[in-house]
Amino acid sequence: MKFETIGKSKQFYDFLKNEILSDDYKPGDKFPSIRELSSKYGISVITVNSVISNLVTEGLLHVVQGKGTFVSEKKNSAKNKKIIGVILFDFSLENNIEATMFNSIQGNLKDNYYVIPYNSYDKLDLFYKGIKGFSELGVDGMILTPPSTEDYDADTVKSLITRDIPVVFINRRVPGIKADFLEMDFDDCVYKAMKHLLDKNKRSIAMVKSNSNTISEAMVRGYKRALNKGGISFDDKFIIEWNENFGKVEKALEGLIGKIDGLVASDYFIYRLRRIIYASGKKVPSDLSIVGINDTAYSRFMNPPLTVLPFTAKQIGEEAIKLIIGKLENKITGEISRSFKTELIIREST
Template sequence: MTKRATLADIARKVGVSESTVSRALAGSELISDDTRLRIARVAEQLGYQLPVLARSVRGAKTQVVAHLTDTPTLEFHARLAQGLHEAALRHNHLLVTHPSPPDGFREEQYLQILSALAPVGVVATPTTSNLSLIQTLAQKFPLVTLDRDVEVGLHAVLLDNKQAMRQGIEHLVELGHTRIALLVGKDPMTVSFERRQGYLDSLRALHLPIDPSLMVREEFTEAGGYRAARDLLDNRLECPFTAMIATNGDMTLGMMRAVKDVGLKVPQDLSIVGFDDSRYHLLMDPPLTVITQPAYEMGEHAANLLFDHLDHPEVHTARVRRMPASLVLRKSTSFVR
């Protein structure tokens, strides 16, 4: 009977301690990329299996689901992961979450590290920087995309982005706003296009004029939101508007900082609608009205979609689930004065 490889075997061959091997295989950022790669290669050569893969939970074999996520800077990402994690546990699987590899991290390095986990499947959030990696992962593992679509025939759980924007626009129009500024991402991912299109479709449906100067495309980051908002606010006399809406959580933070820096009062001078909810929005002055995504449920559905795919591998048709957004009304919007 062949002896199963151990952490000690890997440690001896690489020339590091067992604790270093353990941390590397768990994805610890305390271990350098070079060391992690060497350990992953040796683990694969020796046929090492993580202990969790052989552990029994209520009589069933526990296996790993890998979760490749965008940088988890906001509560939205944490709620996605929570929904995934709890759904995975109900299927006796362990979720291992890892951020997208940094710039300069070679794709083959990441694939070797991921392969050492031997996941039964992957749930991934596509970005412009990891799109090639995700397309490669889809050829190696059952894969579901979460939050963003790559339009290459993969299973996906997404927000209904057009419906989300429609809720925000209709709310502002009900308050008498007809000049509504938009902060939207400029990356080529479908989420940016769909939220911009939702804004345009809503204005057309409400028979309101479309002014291209009120739409600013920027990075989907706090800094991008700040730049976009300042561009609009600094030109407000030449191109007036009474309300502003952001299209992701990071941009919302930048937008609020810009409004504060120019000294405008919300909602007296300007009505504001943010995107994605956070407990910190309740602490803002005034508390922020937001379009919120059902993050936990999106993560939960992504996990269930993956397990359904694993149970029925003969079904090749991609399934896409779009989840509705909700509008949380607080104090940052008011009737036009």
């Protein structure tokens, strides 16, 4: 068994936990020593010791002084638990969205369920690897956030999900796969951002699109809808493309900054574009009003604080795990698709 460098401790913990819950071990069986495990799997003694300590704390193992580590009686009750695999793509401190969503998933678990998280870092190969790993582990359901670039192959994803289990996709669908789908309503989100700026008498409003086609299309719909209701013609020069080249985004905003009085973008983009905003000499919000989307930690770093439309992470996490459990308990049938609307939080940037 090979463990990746990133997240090795968590991978090894999940592996050992699965071993304990397998039929190879019975309550009272002696478990390999820390040095034996370190030698067998090429994991440092420090990491193995930490993982074993966690398994002891969880009650799956117990230590008998002078004799070693043994499988606990709790193994029998834990073995009957349902396992839900969760793939998110950014557990960084700055992006509290994923952490909020995962906490919501955990907070709505029933006693006979537990979840295993996996961070894909928004990389396609790691997304595939996560699904494959969950399938090999025999999870009972999956909650998946596909990569934002949407360059995944549906047949590959389908081949990796080897059992008929409930699956929930978040924000992006994978075509041809039987699954539920949950998303934030980015059409409504951008419409609310635009309406707020239009109500502030802003008329030349730029927007930075997402690198996700699905989300970008919804954002543009909301943008156009608000302009149409305000009696303003759509001009695509105010739409800034994001295609993994941030230099182009910066260049586009530099070319527009003198012509706009409003800006809508993710708070991450706004944070990275702050140099251009400050260098323009425009005062926020009198000369340039700004609305951020997501409300991650980046919005707290801005001066003045950003008016935002928070990502509906808590609601989506709660609904996702309820759908999985409902399907496993045969209380929910059919494919479910739901959008969640967010509400504006007004701060000093508008």
